[in-house]
Amino acid sequence: xxxxxxxxxxxxxxxxxxxxxxxxxxxxxxxxxxxxxxxxxxxxxxxxxxxxxxxxxxxxxxxxxxxxxxxxxxxxxxxxxxxxxxxxxxxxxxxxxxxxxxxxxxxxxxxxxxxxxxxxxxxxxxxxxxxxxxxxxxxxxxxxxxxxxxxxxxxxxxxxxxxxxxxxxxxxxxxxxxxxxxxxxxxxxxxxxxxxxxxxxxxxxxxxxxxxxxxxxxxxxxxxxxxxxxxxxxxxxxxxxxxxxxxxxxxxxxxxxxxxxxxxxxxxxxxxxxxxxxxxxxxxxxxxxxxxxx
Numbered sequence: 001x002x003x004x005x006x007x008x009x010x011x012x013x014x015x016x017x018x019x020x021x022x023x024x025x026x027x028x029x030x031x032x033x034x035x036x037x038x039x040x041x042x043x044x045x046x047x048x049x050x051x052x053x054x055x056x057x058x059x060x061x062x063x064x065x066x067x068x069x070x071x072x073x074x075x076x077x078x079x080x081x082x083x084x085x086x087x088x089x090x091x092x093x094x095x096x097x098x099x100x101x102x103x104x105x106x107x108x109x110x111x112x113x114x115x116x117x118x119x120x121x122x123x124x125x126x127x128x129x130x131x132x133x134x135x136x137x138x139x140x141x142x143x144x145x146x147x148x149x150x151x152x153x154x155x156x157x158x159x160x161x162x163x164x165x166x167x168x169x170x171x172x173x174x175x176x177x178x179x180x181x182x183x184x185x186x187x188x189x190x191x192x193x194x195x196x197x198x199x200x201x202x203x204x205x206x207x208x209x210x211x212x213x214x215x216x217x218x219x220x221x222x223x224x225x226x227x228x229x230x231x232x233x234x235x236x237x238x239x240x241x242x243x244x245x246x247x248x249x250x251x252x253x254x255x256x257x258x259x260x261x262x263x264x265x266x267x268x269x270x271x272x273x274x275x276x277x278x279x280x281x282x283x284x285x286x287x288x289x290x291x292x293x294x
Contacts, residue, residue: 004033013037015229037229045232046260047239052081056115057247058131058216060100063109069095070271073109077216077247082238084262084282085251087291092271093251094136097218101133102126113215127156130215134205134222136251142205143193149204150176150189156208183207184233199230206237217241218249223257235261255284267291 004011005026013021013036021036034045058077065071070092077083085093098104100111102120111118113129120126123133135141143152153176154161161167161175176189183203187196193204202222209217219238223231238261241248252258258265265282267274267290274290 034228037227045228046235049082049239049261049263050080050243052242052263053079053245055079057113058100058249059110059112059115061110061112063096063099063111064107065092065095065099065271066105066107067095068271069104070099070268073268073273075266075273075276077249079245079247080242081264082242082248082250082262084258084265085249085268086255086258086265086287087268089253090270091268091291093268094220095271096268097133097220097249097251098135100126101131101218103133127212130212132209132212132214132217134202134209134217134219136220136224138198138201138205143201145194147193148189149180149185149187149191149193149196152193152204153179153189153208153211157211160212179207179211180204183210197226197230199226199233202226202230202234206234210237210241213244214246216247216249218251220251221253222250223252223254255287259283259287269293 005028008026011023011026011028011033012019013033015037055078056076057079060076061074063070063073073096075083085096087093095104099106102123102125106120111120113131116129118125118129118131126132139145150173154167154172158167173189180189183206185196185200185203185207187200193201196204222234222238238248238250250258250261259282262282263279265277265287267277267287269291274293277286
């Protein structure tokens with residue numbers, strides 16, 4: 001947004017392929033532009049959250065990285081709760097969620113989903129237990145870039161969609177199109193992922209997991225590199241997941257995003273938990289104070 005004011009003379013705002021505003025001067029408040037792009041005010045960019053339920057869905061106890069990235073991390077996430085993880089670069093946030101997903105090795109600790117301990121030999125164990133991860137780097141870890149939207153949506157779900165191992169091409173095409181439409185992916189199921197915007201690529205990553213109705217969804221930097229309109233859509237998805245009873249974990253370097261989305265915020269520094277703040281006590285000052293504690 002700051003670049004627009006620096007380099008532009010005039011501004012035209014588009015939303016859903018239609019021109020919704022025009023400004024003869026580029027010195028327009030970013031809040032005004034966001035409202036025009038998204039169709040609602042900045043204050044309403046983050047959806048209202050329902051109170052979480054009492055049921056604990058994800059329990060993490062004494063997790064320690066085998067690679068020394070974090071140590072003795074414990075927390076619980078309830079059904080319907082959005083649980084934020086904050087911290088500065090190098091705090092161990094990404095390494096933590098990757099380890100919970102089985103992608104990185106652990107030396108100590110346990111992970112439970114709905115009270116059942118997981119034996120994490122790899123991501124497949126987490127996925128079978130209903131725990132999924134939207135990774136930080138969607139292009140190298142979240143999607144198969146040269147493949148179509150349909151391929152990316154169907155491949156992780158073939159066992160559920162075709163238990164016998166045979167999925168007719170016609171049925172596959174219809175299912176993929178339905179999935180892409182539900183996720184709001186622009187371009188359709190036949191489009192190559194490489195041709196999509198960052199926001200639409202992220203919708204593909206989300207859509208392939210949501211088809212499985214996961215119990216735990218972990219999102220690492222879910223809105224990095226995408227426009228404000230796509231951000232609003234992802235925030236709605238987070239809210240919908242929580243409302244449906246999933247436990248949602250959001251890792252983000254955008255402090256405003258964490259504070260706007262989460263019921264509670266866990267703050268990490270140097271691979272350690274420095275505190276967990278309730279929503280009514282979490283603000284930028286308190287989070288940064290904990291994040292810079294040595």
